[in-house]
Structures are given as C-alpha cells and as structure tokens.
Amino acid sequence: MSDLPPNYIAPTDDTRTLWTGRDDGPDAHARRWHQAVQMFDLRNTLEHCFDPTICFIGYASDLGVRMNEGRLGAALGPARLRSRMASLPCVEGITLLDCGDIIAADTVLATQEALANIVERVVRAGALPLILGGGHDSAFGQFLGIARANATPPACVNFDAHLDLRPIPESGPNSGTPFTQVWEWCKAHSAPFRYAALGIQRMGNTDSLFTRAEQAGATLVDADGFALDMIEVVMEAINDAVDEAEICLSVDLDVFASAFAPGVSAPTAMGIAPDAAFRRVLRGMLASGRVRAVEIAELCPPLDQDDRTARLGAAIAFEVASGFAEAAEDEDDEAEDSTDSTEPREGGSDPSAGKGDDA
Numbered sequence: 001m002s003d004l005p006p007n008y009i010a011p012t013d014d015t016r017t018l019w020t021g022r023d024d025g026p027d028a029h030a031r032r033w034h035q036a037v038q039m040f041d042l043r044n045t046l047e048h049c050f051d052p053t054i055c056f057i058g059y060a061s062d063l064g065v066r067m068n069e070g071r072l073g074a075a076l077g078p079a080r081l082r083s084r085m086a087s088l089p090c091v092e093g094i095t096l097l098d099c100g101d102i103i104a105a106d107t108v109l110a111t112q113e114a115l116a117n118i119v120e121r122v123v124r125a126g127a128l129p130l131i132l133g134g135g136h137d138s139a140f141g142q143f144l145g146i147a148r149a150n151a152t153p154p155a156c157v158n159f160d161a162h163l164d165l166r167p168i169p170e171s172g173p174n175s176g177t178p179f180t181q182v183w184e185w186c187k188a189h190s191a192p193f194r195y196a197a198l199g200i201q202r203m204g205n206t207d208s209l210f211t212r213a214e215q216a217g218a219t220l221v222d223a224d225g226f227a228l229d230m231i232e233v234v235m236e237a238i239n240d241a242v243d244e245a246e247i248c249l250s251v252d253l254d255v256f257a258s259a260f261a262p263g264v265s266a267p268t269a270m271g272i273a274p275d276a277a278f279r280r281v282l283r284g285m286l287a288s289g290r291v292r293a294v295e296i297a298e299l300c301p302p303l304d305q306d307d308r309t310a311r312l313g314a315a316i317a318f319e320v321a322s323g324f325a326e327a328a329e330d331e332d333d334e335a336e337d338s339t340d341s342t343e344p345r346e347g348g349s350d351p352s353a354g355k356g357d358d359a
C-alpha cells in the first residue's frame with residue numbers, strides 16, 4: 001500500500017467538535033451517532049473490521065466545481081454533514097469511524113487520487129467508505145479506490161440530475177466529468193463500463209451528452225422513473241446495468257428538486273423527491289449486499305437554506321447505515337442457513353427490501 005497522500009487531514013479536535021448533539025444518556029438504545037462515532041487517524045493501520053463498519057471520509061474540495069465554473073462552497077460540505085449527522089439515532093450493529101478529510105490538492109486529478117488511496121485502504125479493511133462531499137469529481141476517486149482494492153472494477157450507480165459524462169477539457173477533469181474518467185479508465189483497462197444514471201433531467205443535459213451516454217452504453221432512468229409503480233422496472237434496469245458487479249454508489253444532491261435541495265451548485269427545479277420511491281430504489285441497492293462505497297456529493301452549505309440540504313444528506317446517510325446493517329444481517333443469516341437450514345430466512349421490516357436481492 002502506498003503512503004498516505006499529503007492532502008489527507010486526520011480528524012482534529014475541530015472534527016470531533018462537529019459531532020455534537022442531543023444526549024439522552026449512555027443507554028445503548030438511546031445513543032446517537034455523536035456518542036458512538038470514533039475518530040480514526042489513518043496514519044495508524046486500520047485493522048480488518050469484522051463488524052459492519054462505516055468509515056466517513058470528507059472530500060472537502062470544490063476545486064472540481066471551480067474548474068467546472070460552478071458556484072463554490074462544496075469544500076464546506078463534509079463539516080456540515082457531520083454536524084447534521086451527529087444527532088441521528090444509532091443503528092444497531094454498526095461501528096462508525098470518522099477518518100478525516102481529503103482537501104484539494106494542486107489538481108482535481110491529484111485530489112481524486114488521494115481519495116482513491118483512502119477508499120482503497122478502507123475497502124481492503126472490509127469497511128464501507130461513506131464519502132462526504134464535496135464536488136462530484138469525488139466519484140472517480142471512489143471508483144478508482146474500489147477498482148484497486150478488488151479484482152474487478154465496480155459498476156457506478158449515480159443518482160444525479162446530470163450525466164457527468166462531459167468530455168474532459170484541456171484544463172483537466174472537473175466536477176462534470178467523473179464518469180467520463182471512469183469510462184476512459186475502463187477503455188484503457190479493457191474493462192466493461194457499467195454506468196446507471198438515475199433521476200436524469202432532460203433539461204439538465206444537452207443532446208450531445210445523451211448521445212455520449214448512448215455511446216458509453218449507460219443506462220438512464222429519468223426523473224419520471226421515480227414513481228412507486230415504476231420501482232420494479234427501475235430495479236430491473238439497474239440490475240441489468242450492474243450485471244453482478246460490485247457497486248460504487250453516488251448520490252449527487254442536485255438529483256432532488258431545489259425545494260428539497262437548494263444547497264447545491266446547480267439546483268434542479270423539477271428534480272425528484274426524497275420520497276418512498278427514491279428510498280425503495282436506494283434500499284434495494286443496499287439490500288443487494290454489493291454496495292462497496294457510497295458518496296453524498298455536492299452539498300454547498302453557503303447556498304443552503306436552514307440546513308435543508310445538509311439534513312437531507314444526513315437522512316440519506318442514515319438510510320445507508322440502516323440498509324448496510326440489514327444487508328450485513330442477511331449475510332449472517334445466510335451463513336447460518338448454510339450450516340443449519342431448518343430455519344426459514346427472515347425478511348427485513350421493509351417489504352421492498354427483498355426486491356433488490358439481485359441488484
């Protein structure tokens with residue numbers, strides 16, 4: 001394993017202070033994330049995590065947004081997300097580690113490489129990286145980290161108003177090009193490019209970008225796909241796109257309507273709602289047990305209103321933790337079933353959870 005990148009910042013006292021919130025006492029069933037989360041400095045070796053473990057990694061950079069001529073502020077996203085996650089109730093069986101931040105390097109590519117380094121470490125230790133963004137250029141770093149940790153490159157599933165498949169300009173990659181970088185990486189490594197973009201806006205992308213998506217073999221689900229009577233069709237489309245690969249999952253907060261997510265560089269007037277349809281698709285993917293990393297991208301606190309977008313990002317983090325816990329439990333059950341198959345397999349509390357079993 002290579003050295004830690006110079007733009008890795010281990011958790012500081014300030015990081016710890018962000019995790020402050022309501023305290024209902026030490027009872028295990030009354031605890032909140034700020035009471036459970038441990039600061040972990042990756043200059044120490046992260047030993048193998050036998051319990052389901054989430055490692056928060058801040059991608060405290062909006063360099064890619066700047067290079068994309070977007071509105072700045074996403075570098076402050078990770079700190080805001082930590083504050084808003086602090087009072088979430090603990091999810092049983094999940095260990096939470098805050099591993100600190102990646103800050104902008106001289107270039108977007110160097111920043112992405114630094115993230116990849118950290119993601120690879122965490123994935124190799126058997127934990128789930130939860131990347132707190134930050135410009136969406138993080139997606140290539142996430143992909144690269146998993147691709148290096150595993151034998152086969154993962155599929156990318158991206159909730160986003162935008163395809164993020166723009167040609168890479170002479171100035172280098174930016175927050176609108178991460179999946180072009182993945183595509184090019186796959187070409188260079190003779191690997192299939194597996195990409196599903198969900199919640200895509202017709203008006204958020206030019207015709208030529210849709211043509212590129214077609215050339216890339218991407219699977220697109222537009223915002224209208226997020227209706228309860230469409231879930232099965234959408235899950236099937238995602239399953240086909242993923243094709244049994246492992247998944248790196250992106251939630252770009254601009255996939256949501258600006259009424260829900262005003263605090264992003266590029267708000268979306270007619271974006272999707274964070275409703276049951278969205279949650280079922282998200283849970284379906286987590287239930288597959290194939291999600292190897294998750295990122296919540298593009299939170300821009302200076303543009304937010306009453307922390308609405310930050311709270312939404314935190315709520316998604318909670319969904320991820322809950323879904324991850326259920327998937328881990330299912331895996332345990334399966335392991336037990338293989339030694340003692342007399343017990344019927346328990347379903348989750350969410351009736352949709354089983355639908356994504358082969359996502």
Ligand SMILES: [Mn+2]
Binds near residue numbers: 136160162175252
């Ligand atoms: Mn994006």
